[in-house]
Amino acid sequence: MAANKLYIGRKVRDLRQANRATQAQFAERLGISVSYLNQIENNQRPVSAGVLVALAEKFRIDLAELSGGEGDRLVSALSETLTDTLFDGYTPSLQELKLVTQNAPGFAHALIAAHRAYRHNSEQLASINDTLGRSLAAAETTPYEEVRDFFHFVDNYIGDLDMLAEALAAEIGIGDADPGPVLSGYLERHYGVRVARATQNDDLVRAYDPEARLLTLNPYLPAPTRHFQIALQIAQLHAEAVVDSVAAGAGFRTTEAYEICRIGLHNYFAGALLLPYRRFMAAAREVRHDLDLLAARFGASLEQVCHRLSTLQRPGQKGVPIFFARIDRAGNITKRHSATRLQFARFGAACPLWNAHQAFESPGRITRQLAETPDGARYLCLSMQVSRGGRGFRQPQQHYALALGCEVSYAENFIYADDMDLTNASAYDPIGISCRICERTQCASRAVPPLKGRLVIEHNMRRTIPYSIRPAGDAPQS
Template sequence: MAIGKLFIGRKVRELRAASNATQSQFAERIGISTSYLNQIENNQRPVSAAVLLALADKFQLDLAELSTGESDRLLSALAEALSDPLFDNYAPSLQELKLVTQNAPGLAHALITVHQAYRRNSEQLASMDDRLGRAVAVETTPYDEVRDFFHFVDNYLHDLDTEAERLAGELGLRDNSRHAVLADHLERAYGIRVVYQPMAENALRRFDAESRILTINPYAPAETRDFQAAVQIAQMHAAERIDAIARGAGFRTDEAVDVCRIGLHNYFAGALIMPYQSFLRAARELRHDIELLAARFGASLEQVCHRLSTLQRPGLKGVPIFFARIDRAGNITKRHSATKLQFARFGAACPLWNAHQAFEAPGRIIRQLAETPDGVRYLCVAIQVNKGLGGFRSQQPSYALALGCEISYAEAFVYADDLNLTDRASFEPIGISCRICERVNCASRAVPPFRRRIFVDPDRRETTPYRIG
């Protein structure tokens, strides 16, 4: 669509009404067809420069005044904002823009305000870049794009999932023979030989296409070695499907496409090792005991939690859960939620959430009954895990895995046993992040919430140095 043109339908209608003219009469006076005037008045077409000049000449009005209608200005401003390269893969029609500005003007204003802030920050960072002589990243990263992609497909990809399940059945994967089956399939189907050999810089896997050798680090945990073999199968078996999904996702950069492919390889590998229907049955039978599920499928706790978050097959859905991986600094490095609880996109998570406590009790399941400000209650489970290879000098980053469900599903989890699910006092108040949490009396608050006034009394000090209005 053309951007930057002027849609002044309301003003033209007002001008015509003031002159007591029909559309036909008015169109004739400014030298255009009646149909064109009708389209202008309904904001289906912008006014041309010739029409603007005719309106100024015939009615002696300031051209600037013609664009003062609120809806018309809003429509033009929204169209301009959406023309930014940031929205390269979205080209709204005029009708879509009209629906937003006419029916949800507050939303349109909010989007324009956000875009303006983005532009200002970009310009400031660009200026800083010139002064410092270095690049400053101001746009969404490829990693963020891919994370959003998985979020908006509900962390479930039907074609990949069902194909991985079909292949698992064909291979006859069993828990006690998975390693041998995966390695044998790679050699028989693709002529790829699996060898185990330490690699530099803590590498887990390396494939040499010329020699057809897949090298896997023998110091990695057994479940990691199996997963890396499954990733190689994904690259060979589902290459076309994965490429079609990644290329069809509308990413803005090739880097995002490449990152997405990695995510899709991992998705296929997880679905191969933990086939959907057998994993769903086991989750129900074991009441979502992640340690028992890990033992049954020869997978890591993280692999199990991640797989639980993908059980969104139409007609055969699992319990809707949230899953996140958090590092010691509070950064959420993986996240998905099929519940009402949605993680903050920016900033740290609520300090009252039990995920943070997991670091204080390594390897132990931490349980929490929690309630968010909207009144929804949850069963939350967290456990600290280490990743990396064995050995004294190897890096072993530590993470907390957080898993949970809305309280109406809690009986399906072994972790709900002996907890009082009916007593409201059993539920701890938590938020999403301090910047958007509306709780006014939280002693753990880090910063005031947006859009709320604060009051400072120099003669009174509580847990925070201000009151929230």
């Protein structure tokens, strides 16, 4: 199979402009003609291997950053948007999608936002009999969706916050000892804030009294959660200016989204403080991404470890590209990020054949799966169940599945792949993104018909699926 051609015109143009070079100057340093550079920047010609090597040597950049798949998230979101029946009669090629997302990412984001608003309004109007007299304001994009998309499209990495947290971790010695005393000691020495335990066991997790300089924590929190809540308080005091700057620069439409984003950024700093970037990435490589060992080494929870692995996207120092998601029992994806070609559906449930759903059947252990998506990409998928909530007989707990994985080409970095036959095509389970956009027409686990495609109903024959699916655009048989 021929290798995919690499069109990275916008990245090359941004790199040239960052170096304040004209096309003639830049082309001379690369050893190519000005006309060839102009064609590259306008995505009229792909980048050759020789040009890639020259870019790496002359400008000291990581080839993975140029040829990586960070644009896949936007391509996936735009592709899913255009599968809506609203766009019947138009099915763009992958190359068309890439050209739009690479050359006009702002336009792609605008189209996705417009489609999201359209869907919300359509759903609201569909249930108008039940909501008559209510405001249609609820049909707008929710603040949580705005914030989710913000983190999704910045690659789940906030450089200013991450480096600030890493510097503080080195200053106070995070990673060298039990983080609890280190964090609480720093909080009291530098900010005069004492940490105390609440006297009652209710649904309180944390409470901060700024006047009394007192942080109160639930006495029954597990150690990793307690450490995280202290780190979160440090984030609010130590990183407030950076958090406010990042949130203000995101351009949210509502105050609610702005405030929700600030919470997310405080959480980001807390995770980066407990799991400092370079130290954590080095440990992950050392133990080959053994999640239990990483959790034990840093005094963290499995969820904290998985989430942190998904943020290792620092330019020039990227970790293994992974996907990460948290799913509740109803199949709702409450956290998600992917630095791989696998992108999660923005609407609807995840594929029922994905092993993430099996985590609830096997509490206490990590489930493994080799999976293949319709585009031919293959993945090592891991899933596990985690529980959150209060302790005690009458305190409710929430149970979630964590899903983590990488493309098979990176599987050797994971200890979980050691005894798996990665070369055996029959070992891979066929999975999709979600039924509404899945291309597999013969999947017995299909829950709903695809948005695009004609249904053929056969009254005199019953198969596993009660209908056949003809690709969109195919003429019906006479």
